[in-house]
Amino acid sequence: MELDFDNLCAIRVLGRGATGTVFLVADRSSPSTPPFALKVVEKHNPSAKPDTESRARWELSVHSCLLTDRHPFLPYLIGYAETPDLLAWAIPFCPAGDLNSLRHSLSPDRVFSTSAIRFYLSELISALSHLHSIGIVYRDLKPENVLLQSSGHILLTDFDLSRHLTPRNVSPIPSTTFPLPYVNHRRRRNRHCSKITRIFFSAQNSVFLPTPPDLKKAKSARVSPVSRVERSHSFVGTEEYVSPEVVRGDGHEFSVDWWALGILAYEMAYGRTPFRGRNRKETFRNVLTMKPEFVGNYPSELTDLIVRLLAKEPEKRLGYSGGAEEVKAHPFFTGLRWEMLADVGRPPFLATAEEIEEGEVRLPDVDRTVGFDVRDYFKKLRQRHAVTATSPASVSLTEF
Numbered sequence: 001m002e003l004d005f006d007n008l009c010a011i012r013v014l015g016r017g018a019t020g021t022v023f024l025v026a027d028r029s030s031p032s033t034p035p036f037a038l039k040v041v042e043k044h045n046p047s048a049k050p051d052t053e054s055r056a057r058w059e060l061s062v063h064s065c066l067l068t069d070r071h072p073f074l075p076y077l078i079g080y081a082e083t084p085d086l087l088a089w090a091i092p093f094c095p096a097g098d099l100n101s102l103r104h105s106l107s108p109d110r111v112f113s114t115s116a117i118r119f120y121l122s123e124l125i126s127a128l129s130h131l132h133s134i135g136i137v138y139r140d141l142k143p144e145n146v147l148l149q150s151s152g153h154i155l156l157t158d159f160d161l162s163r164h165l166t167p168r169n170v171s172p173i174p175s176t177t178f179p180l181p182y183v184n185h186r187r188r189r190n191r192h193c194s195k196i197t198r199i200f201f202s203a204q205n206s207v208f209l210p211t212p213p214d215l216k217k218a219k220s221a222r223v224s225p226v227s228r229v230e231r232s233h234s235f236v237g238t239e240e241y242v243s244p245e246v247v248r249g250d251g252h253e254f255s256v257d258w259w260a261l262g263i264l265a266y267e268m269a270y271g272r273t274p275f276r277g278r279n280r281k282e283t284f285r286n287v288l289t290m291k292p293e294f295v296g297n298y299p300s301e302l303t304d305l306i307v308r309l310l311a312k313e314p315e316k317r318l319g320y321s322g323g324a325e326e327v328k329a330h331p332f333f334t335g336l337r338w339e340m341l342a343d344v345g346r347p348p349f350l351a352t353a354e355e356i357e358e359g360e361v362r363l364p365d366v367d368r369t370v371g372f373d374v375r376d377y378f379k380k381l382r383q384r385h386a387v388t389a390t391s392p393a394s395v396s397l398t399e400f
């Protein structure tokens, strides 16, 4: 649906990234519609990278692609708008922040419980599986890009670094994929199931079931990786999350997302990423050579999952040959009913009442308070640039 800037009333800036500025916006032409997040990219911004507009158009095209086959943990495109200077598109507002801010709010050590890690990883695997199945490698997985809906479920956003690759058929998963030599499977699984039961079972919907032996066998996978001849060679991603093949400048494919998932799992469990050095060079050396260090409950199904996702050679990495189905079949997820993830009524963390209220604010409440025109925002920003010749960061947002 095409949006008309004349009808759009911005409530506040939600965030700024390398590509664009995201606003919380209400549509005057549709007063009953809750406010949404509008990502706006300046097409001719001299201080932005030259490929900003093409990256923005790519991101918009990914959103359009996701419209045909909606996924609960990926954004759906509410609408878009374009002027000679701006390109903008709207996706649902996520009022509860992102996984990074959530982790920082956890005390005392900023780490998630195993059950919460399982919950977020499973939703991410489901989202990545969908992207891979339509030939999109995400390439920018990090907690900041995992937003939280008011329901407590995730929404994976920010596709400007993603890329299209041709999906290929993947190998069936052998039943012996996951020997866990040091773990007492039976005892651990029982404990894990009872923990999960407390967190995720609700009267109407259960995502985890005690697993009958015949269901434990992994199903063969029909989604994911790409032929090795068609790989991306560009260097993308966030330093601490980039995979060894990206650091080496080798081509990369869907398995970079499984590497990043391993980093994210580690960060959620230990409160830091595994390979961070004092500077970029050291971080990259660690990415190439260092083994992840584990403390506390080790080895466990979670540490085994992390080790397998962080295999330095992509060909040996979990998910490389069997795609998302191979990752889903890891014992850390035993008993999880993937098809019911979106039905979980009580995710580990829910939005606060204030956050939910903001997501439900309606016009004319907005007009009476601080609504502003997005086009004016950028016009003022440009005028300020012309006068001060300083960076956008020096312009006070409180003026809008």
Ligand SMILES: Nc1ncnc2c1ncn2[C@@H]1O[C@H](COP(=O)(O)OP(=O)(O)OP(=O)(O)O)[C@@H](O)[C@H]1O
Binding pocket: 014, 015, 016, 017, 018, 019, 020, 021, 022, 037, 039, 091, 092, 093, 094, 095, 144, 147, 157, 158, 159, 160
């Ligand atoms: N749907 C949303 N709901 C709430 N906040 C959002 C939403 N989408 C984006 N944001 C906020 O806006 C910020 C910038 O958005 P986004 O990451 O899409 O921009 P970007 O320019 O692509 O950033 P990057 O530099 O990571 O590429 C996010 O960090 C987040 O805080």
